Amino acid sequence: MREININPNQLSSFNGGLHLKHHKTDTLNEPLAIASIPDKLYMSLRINRGNISKPVVSVGDIVLKGQIIAVPDSPNGSYIHASSSGIVSAITTKQTASPDTDFATVVIITTDKKDQWCQRPLIDNIEKLNSQDIITAIKNAGLTGLGGAGFPTHLKYKSENISTLIINGAECEPYISCDQQLMIDFPQQLIDGIFLMLKASGAKQAIFALEDQVGGIKSKLEKILAEQNINNISIIKVPTIYPAGGEKQLIKVLTGLEVPSGGFPINLGIIVQNVGTIKALNDFIKCGQPLIDRVITVAGDAINQPQNFKALIGTPISHLLELAKYNPKNTHKIIIGGPMMGFAMPHTDIGIDKTSNCILALSKENTQQPADTLPCIRCGDCVNVCPVNLLPQQLFWYIKGENLEKAREHHLFDCIECGACAWVCPSQIKLVDYYRYAKSELKYLDFKRKKSDLSQVRHNLRDERLQRLKDERIAKRKNTKLRTGDSAKIKRDLQATLDRVKNAKSIRDNQHE
Amino acid sequence: MNNTLFNTQSAPHIPNKNTVTKVMLTVICALIPAIMAHIYFFGTGLIIQILISVFFALFFEVISLKLLKKPIILFIKDYSAIVTAILFALCISPVAPWWISFIGMFFAIVVAKHLFGGLGQNIFNPAMLGFAIVLISFPQAMSVWLPVQEISHYNMGLLDNLRAIFIQQFPSSVSFDTLTQATPLDSIKTGISQELSISEITNSPVFGNFGGLGWEWIANFYFLGGLFLIYKKVISWRIPVTILLTTVVFSLPFNLYNADHFIGPIQHVFSGGLMLAAFFIATDPTTCCSSHKGLIIFGIGVAILTVLIREFGNFPDGVAFGILLMNLSAPFIDKLTIPQAFGQYE
Numbered sequence: 001m002r003e004i005n006i007n008p009n010q011l012s013s014f015n016g017g018l019h020l021k022h023h024k025t026d027t028l029n030e031p032l033a034i035a036s037i038p039d040k041l042y043m044s045l046r047i048n049r050g051n052i053s054k055p056v057v058s059v060g061d062i063v064l065k066g067q068i069i070a071v072p073d074s075p076n077g078s079y080i081h082a083s084s085s086g087i088v089s090a091i092t093t094k095q096t097a098s099p100d101t102d103f104a105t106v107v108i109i110t111t112d113k114k115d116q117w118c119q120r121p122l123i124d125n126i127e128k129l130n131s132q133d134i135i136t137a138i139k140n141a142g143l144t145g146l147g148g149a150g151f152p153t154h155l156k157y158k159s160e161n162i163s164t165l166i167i168n169g170a171e172c173e174p175y176i177s178c179d180q181q182l183m184i185d186f187p188q189q190l191i192d193g194i195f196l197m198l199k200a201s202g203a204k205q206a207i208f209a210l211e212d213q214v215g216g217i218k219s220k221l222e223k224i225l226a227e228q229n230i231n232n233i234s235i236i237k238v239p240t241i242y243p244a245g246g247e248k249q250l251i252k253v254l255t256g257l258e259v260p261s262g263g264f265p266i267n268l269g270i271i272v273q274n275v276g277t278i279k280a281l282n283d284f285i286k287c288g289q290p291l292i293d294r295v296i297t298v299a300g301d302a303i304n305q306p307q308n309f310k311a312l313i314g315t316p317i318s319h320l321l322e323l324a325k326y327n328p329k330n331t332h333k334i335i336i337g338g339p340m341m342g343f344a345m346p347h348t349d350i351g352i353d354k355t356s357n358c359i360l361a362l363s364k365e366n367t368q369q370p371a372d373t374l375p376c377i378r379c380g381d382c383v384n385v386c387p388v389n390l391l392p393q394q395l396f397w398y399i400k401g402e403n404l405e406k407a408r409e410h411h412l413f414d415c416i417e418c419g420a421c422a423w424v425c426p427s428q429i430k431l432v433d434y435y436r437y438a439k440s441e442l443k444y445l446d447f448k449r450k451k452s453d454l455s456q457v458r459h460n461l462r463d464e465r466l467q468r469l470k471d472e473r474i475a476k477r478k479n480t481k482l483r484t485g486d487s488a489k490i491k492r493d494l495q496a497t498l499d500r501v502k503n504a505k506s507i508r509d510n511q512h513e
Numbered sequence: 514m515n516n517t518l519f520n521t522q523s524a525p526h527i528p529n530k531n532t533v534t535k536v537m538l539t540v541i542c543a544l545i546p547a548i549m550a551h552i553y554f555f556g557t558g559l560i561i562q563i564l565i566s567v568f569f570a571l572f573f574e575v576i577s578l579k580l581l582k583k584p585i586i587l588f589i590k591d592y593s594a595i596v597t598a599i600l601f602a603l604c605i606s607p608v609a610p611w612w613i614s615f616i617g618m619f620f621a622i623v624v625a626k627h628l629f630g631g632l633g634q635n636i637f638n639p640a641m642l643g644f645a646i647v648l649i650s651f652p653q654a655m656s657v658w659l660p661v662q663e664i665s666h667y668n669m670g671l672l673d674n675l676r677a678i679f680i681q682q683f684p685s686s687v688s689f690d691t692l693t694q695a696t697p698l699d700s701i702k703t704g705i706s707q708e709l710s711i712s713e714i715t716n717s718p719v720f721g722n723f724g725g726l727g728w729e730w731i732a733n734f735y736f737l738g739g740l741f742l743i744y745k746k747v748i749s750w751r752i753p754v755t756i757l758l759t760t761v762v763f764s765l766p767f768n769l770y771n772a773d774h775f776i777g778p779i780q781h782v783f784s785g786g787l788m789l790a791a792f793f794i795a796t797d798p799t800t801c802c803s804s805h806k807g808l809i810i811f812g813i814g815v816a817i818l819t820v821l822i823r824e825f826g827n828f829p830d831g832v833a834f835g836i837l838l839m840n841l842s843a844p845f846i847d848k849l850t851i852p853q854a855f856g857q858y859e
Contacts, residue, residue, distance in 0.1 A: 014855070174527070248855065261856040333520045344521040362526060371532040372587055375633040379536065379798040380749065383805070388855035391803050394847065411854035419525040426531045427633075433523050 004164045004255050004270065006207060008236045012256035014249050016385035017241035018420050020340070022213060024177040026306040027299050032181050034310050035323055037084050037111050041314035042351025044096040045070045046104035047078045048150040055107055061088045064118035066290055069107055078152040079142035083292040083312035086111035097317070097336045097345065097356050098150070106351065109314070120288030131157075134200035134285070141284035142291045142354075146276030147245075148337065150355040153281075156271050157200050163269040165197055165206040166254065167278060170238055172211065172245035173338025176358040178295040179275045181308040183210070183217045186279055191224055193282035194233055201271050205232050209250055212237040242340060243418040247272040249387050261414050276357075291354060298324040302331040302361035311352060317359055318348035332364035340419045374427040382421035382431065388414050392421035392431055399438045404445070407438050415439075533632075537592035539747050543738035544599060544793065550734045551603070554661050554727030558607025558674040563599055565611050565678070569618035570598035577627035593632055597621050600640040600794060604786055604833070605647070606658045608669070608677040613654055617643035637840045638800045641833045648833065658696045661727040697725030698785045698829035701776060710773035715780075725784055732788035739792025748796040751805060755812025756791040756819075757782055764820045775824055785830035787819065794832075800840045807843070807850040814839045 045053045053070035054077075057063060063082040070080040086109045094106040123129070123137070135157045143153035147168060167190075171179045183190065194206050210218055218235050225233055238244050238253050248259045250272065257268050265272050276294055283289045292313055299306040304325040311320055317334065335342040336356050352359070382392035390411055398406040415435050422431040551559050574594040578585045601617050621643030629635040648655050659669065669677065669684065676682045697720055704714035720726055742748045760781050767775035781787065786794075795801060795815050802811045815835045822831020 252855075258856040261854060263856065331519065333522070333526055335524075335526050337524075339527040340525050342524055342526065344523065344526065345519065346521050347518045360526070367520070367522075367526050367528070369528050370530045371534065371590075374533050374587070374591055375631065377533055377536075377593070377633040377799055378803060379747075380803060380808075381531075381746070383803060384746070384749070389852050390854055391847075391852065394803055394851075410851055411857060414854040414856065423525045423529050424531065425529075426533045426536050428528065428532070430523060432525075 004205075004257070004268070006234070006236065006254050008234070011236075011238060011253050013239070013241075014244075014252045014387045015389050016383075016420060017243065017249075017387050018385055018423060019240075020174050020242050022240070023174045023299065024171075024180065024213075027175075027177045027297050027308050028180060028184070030305070030307045032185050032295065032308050032310060033323070035312070035315060035320060037113050037115060037312065038315050038319040039111060040089070040316065041083050041086070041109040041111060041312060042094065042096075042316060043069060043080060043083065043107040043109060043314040044094075044098065044104055044351060044353045045080060045107065046096055046098050046102065046353070047072075047076070047144060047152060048098075048355075051076050051078075051152075052104060053077050053080050055091055055105065057088050057091075057107065059088055059091055062086075063088060063109060064116050066120060066288075066292060067118040069109075076152060076155060078144055079140060079290070080107075081142055081290040081292050082109060083314050084109070084111045085114055085116040095346065095350050097343075097350050097353050122288050123285055126285060129196075129199065129285070131200050131202060134196055134281075137284055138200065138281060140290070141280065143277055143280055143284075144291070144354050145274055146280065146294060146354060146357070147247075147274035148341075148355055148357065150353075153273070153277055156266065156273075159266050159269075160202070161269050162201040162203045162266070162271055163205070164255075164271075165194070165201055165203040166247075166250065166265075166270060166272045167194060167206060167208040167275055168245060168247060168250055168272050169208060169210045169214075169217075169275045170240075170245040170250055171357075172240070172242045173340050173342075173358075174242075175299045175360055176297050176338050177299075178297045178308055178357050180214055180217070181297075182275050182279055182295055183214070183221070187217075187221050187224055189282045189286075190275060190278055191221070191228070191230070191233065192286070193278035193280075195230075196281055196285055197271075197273060197278060198232070203271065205234070207254060208233060208235045209254060210235065210237050211240040211244065213240040242420065243387055243416070246387070246416055246418065248416070261411070294352075294354065294356070296320065296352060296356055297358040298326075298361075299358065300326075300335075300360040300362045301366050302327045302363050313354055314351040316348065317345065317350050317352065320352070320359055321348060321361060326361045330363045331361045333360075333362045333367050335360040335362065340423065341417065369428050371428055373429055376425075376427055376429060379426060381424040381426065385420040385424050387418060387420065388416055390415060395438075396429065396431055396434055399434045404438050404442050408442055412438055412442070533591045533593070536747055537596050539742065539745050540596050540793065541592070541599065543741045543745075543747075544603070544735075545738075547731050547734035547738055547789070548599075548603070550727075550731045551607075554731065555607045555659050556669050556674060557671045558659065558669070558678065559602065561671075561674055561678055562602040562605060562607055562609065562614065565614045566598035566602040566618055567595055569615050570594040570601075570622055573618055573622035577623055577631075581627060581631070583631065588632060591632060594622060594626075597626070597639045597643075600789075601643055603789060604640070604644045606655065608657055608659055608674060608683075610654055610681055611678050613647050613651065616650070617647045619643075620646045633799050635799055636844075637837055638794055638797050641794060641836050641840075645833045645837055648828070656696075656699060658699070661725075696785070696829065697728060697780075698823065702829040705774065711776060712773065728785075729783040732783045735788040735792055739788075742792065742796075748792065748798075749805075749808055751808040752796045752801060752812040752815075753791040755809050756787070756795060756816045759813045759816035760787065760820060763817055764824075767820075767824060781820060781823070785823070786832045790815070790819075790832040790836060795836050795839070800836075800843065802843045802846050802850065804847065804850045804852050806852065807846045810846050810850065811839050811843060814842065 054073040055070045057069045064085045067082045068079055069082050089110040090108040093103050096104045135154050139154040144150045169179055198206055221235050243249055259265055260267055280291045295308055296311050297308050298320050334345045376393055378393050395407050395410050417432050419432050578588055621639035625637045625639040625642035626635050673684050701714050739753055743750050761778040764778045764781045768777045802808050818835030818838055819831045822834055
């Protein structure tokens with residue numbers, strides 16, 4: 001196991017990155033609000049890329065808060081619980097708030113506003129829980145990464161060789177402050193949650209990473225740690241540079257190590273967890289509440305009362321926008337996620353899911369491109385900001401020329417789609433769109449190649465089989481030949497038979513006469 | 514309610530306000546101090562040259578865009594043709610005939626830029642290609658330079674400059690001899706061919722403290738403008754720093770070996786177009802390398818070629834050829850210097 005030593009005075013750094021305006025104070029000046037129960041909940045069954053849970057309720061069923069409504073369909077799946085009580089009014093394919101704005105199966109619950117709980121699984125003797133118990137609890141609570149990717153949490157705890165747990169409290173995208181709000185409001189719960197995660201992973205130390213722009217959170221957390229004599233959790237402030245909150249970038253800043261290309265933090269013996277996930281685990285172990293709500297930031301220049309809300313999973317975007325008093329006339333774009341990597345939603349009748357950390361309503365002035373898109377002038381600004389050391393302008397060049405394999409050679413698949421290149425581009429080129437296109441195209445080509453390789457193998461096997469059968473037939477014929485002797489003998493035998501028949505025939509003819 | 518009510522364009526949703534136009538305008542601003550110094554030392558000819566070049570550049574730009582059926586207004590607004598024109602005008606003599614700009618801009622805009630695919634697609638730096646063509650084709654017209662006004666017994670006014678540029682008539686008091694030996698690098702080249710030593714040549718009044726008289730000051734202002742561009746992050750420090758350092762390091766041994774025959778490092782740096790090229794021309798992003806390592810190789814290459822051409826070639830200054838040759842090599846350098854991506858370690 002690799003020992004990871006972190007010196008808070010000697011942090012590492014990654015190439016480039018951006019210094020962006022935070023826009024976070026508006027929401028943090030207001031206290032955390034509890035969003036009311038909406039009339040309808042849209043529970044998306046999509047977990048993360050390609051994983052969809054299987055519904056176990058049908059239309060007309062009455063469901064209670066916390067009841068399981070979908071079960072994992074594959075080992076990479078996750079449970080989904082009803083966020084509030086009511087009736088399942090439809091199960092249909094609908095637009096979801098997932099990062100790729102896919103359509104997916106959605107269970108629509110018409111709420112009865114009674115918010116009636118089902119039987120909650122109460123866990124006694126929390127101190128006596130072992131690692132496996134906690135991992136099972138993580139699975140039963142339907143925990144997925146609340147930071148953005150939505151990776152089912154229990155899958156991260158498979159390895160034995162985990163030395164370090166990193167708590168990602170670095171929200172590097174502008175506007176989003178939901179994690180910061182959690183750290184301000186629930187420091188004790190977070191520390192308790194980290195303890196559970198440490199136990200589950202077997203890691204020796206936990207590092208709580210915060211951005212240096214956050215206020216008094218560090219001292220608050222450190223006070224709790226000192227009071228309770230905890231010394232395996234350290235709190236480290238990292239420079240506020242976008243995208244320092246990306247897990248690979250955060251690991252690099254903290255440890256100086258790079259997660260191998262195509263690999264995961266686990267390859268270094270590290271697990272990275274978002275603070276929201278930590279809080280959700282604590283909620284499940286302490287109060288038996290599965291992951292049915294989360295803190296979400298509602299902000300943007302078309303919002304009159306920007307605020308962080310504790311909202312039920314599945315709450316329609318429109319409901320939260322109304323609570324934050326948005327100005328529909330001024331709204332040009334509705335974004336789930338941050339302004340750098342978030343996805344623009346076509347309308348607001350979409351339920352938030354476990355990964356939705358922010359709803360932005362932005363005006364036209366704020367989102368407008370300052371000029372028309374021009375050809376790339378190869379200024380290299382993108383090279384200077386790329387946090388994964390790519391040559392974005394070269395990638396663009398190759399992709400535009402449909403030379404996708406060249407783009408792969410230039411490490412296209414290491415791109416984290418942070419959007420820093422597109423942000424600095426003076427020609428206003430939507431670079432990330434090109435990279436996404438090329439990645440999906442290459443994946444498709446690989447799939448096709450694999451398929452054609454497979455059919456080539458099948459074809460060869462078939463040819464072989466036919467040849468074998470043919471050989472067998474010839475061999476068999478040879479055998480018969482051998483058994484029946486040489487051809488002259490066959491000829492003689494045949495002649496003899498023919499003669500016999502002739503004789504018999506002539507005898508028969510004679511008898512007739 | 515499934516219809517699209519909001520704009521769904523992809524991220525980033527809050528664009529940065531940087532544009533190509535702003536980049537080009539910053540470059541023009543950074544050139545202003547040097548242009549002022551140029552006018553102070555060599556008179557108003559430069560203003561006329563800039564105006565002529567800009568006029569022809571835009572003229573050819575519009576024609577090319579029209580023939581290629583590209584949006585004219587969109588591409589005129591990027592100011593890249595104007596930057597090309599100003600850089601070209603700064604390279605040629607302030608009293609060069611008007612058709613030098615015409616031909617130079619034709620090759621810069623039509624051949625170097627649009628025939629290769631327009632903005633961002635060109636292999637050669639347009640200003641340098643245009644300059645190299647006129648330098649090779651019309652050596653006589655290109656070698657006519659004015660002496661610095663301080664040492665000249667007759668200062669050409671605006672009208673004199675106009676007459677010189679448009680009808681090639683010089684005031685009778687300006688002799689042809691002073692006109693053709695006015696640039697320091699020219700006089701060194703001619704001096705060496707007459708077997709004079711460098712120290713003898715640099716006694717001539719066209720030389721100042723460490724470069725050409727006046728030239729060294731213009732170079733200082735290019736340096737200042739270049740620092741401004743680095744500060745504004747329009748250019749990277751890599752090319753200018755490597756060009757200047759390599760010029761010094763590479764020319765020093767020659768100078769130490771035979772100081773009478775080879776120009777000293779400081780003279781190299783402050784003469785001719787080196788400072789202009791290091792900060793404003795070699796740094797043209799379209800035609801240089803893309804990786805950080807590539808930029809350094811590019812800068813070293815430009816400097817070595819420049820020194821070699823200046824010392825051993827037929828032309829007094831080699832910066833333009835150095836840059837064009839490195840422009841040609843840039844794609845190959847790029848191929849060999851693909852940076853290691855994050856996590857792509859062995």
